[in-house]
């Protein structure tokens with residue numbers, strides 16, 4: 001069966017978007033099909049899939065549109081920060097939402113509000129939650145890991161050099177009691193005041209060029225270490241680009257970055 005897709009990315013964290021407004025095209029979006037779509041040789045290639053479906057179809061509320069996010073291994077995740085910017089861009093590009101209002105996107109981690117300013121999109125990522133800290137390991141080396149939950153789980157490790165994380169071809173060792181459903185692991189170095197750089201091994205996708213929720217988790221861990229006042233903006237450099245993250249006075253995380261749609265087409269996958 002042939003159907004439409006779009007390809008987009010946010011700081012080179014890339015996604016296949018599947019319009020499925022009434023849920024009748026991809027209602028049975030299986031892990032196998034997600035893996036086939038994300039395959040970078042035999043498929044379209046992506047870090048994940050964003051299914052575009054009306055919330056009512058899934059019994060969700062809070063916003064007209066629901067971002068059904070899947071990792072490239074087919075697993076389901078609660079939230080995707082770079083993805084929600086691309087998702088909001090798509091809704092605006094297609095005239096599916098009022099361009100004069102913030103875009104509301106329902107997700108498994110609640111409703112996210114997205115505002116556009118030219119080529120930049122700002123997402124209210126909600127309130128970060130701290131969990132039990134632990135340790136992550138790579139090739140026999142270990143580091144303390146700060147536990148930040150952005151609707152999905154993160155373990156943030158400060159390292160002296162991003163190369164310390166090694167090739168990141170497999171998931172870093174982590175405490176499965178602290179992270180029973182797996183974890184996104186970020187490695188961070190300082191670049192200056194309110195300025196860090198990171199790499200990430202994503203649960204279900206492997207090392208990616210960027211991770212929006214991961215950048216938020218990194219900012220939270222760094223701001224806590226700095227005892228930074230609320231309202232301080234941090235610059236987070238990722239292999240795929242730069243995001244600006246702010247922790248507001250009312251304890252919410254705002255993430256600002258680009259979102260582009262690079263292709264539209266049809267596929268039989």
Ligand SMILES: N[C@H](CCC[C@H](N)C(=O)O)C(=O)O
Pocket residue numbers: 013071076077078079080081082083152153184202203204205208210211212213214
């Ligand atoms: N790339 C996404 C994160 C996906 C998280 C997913 N790997 C998980 O299992 O939580 C982002 O921009 O936030």
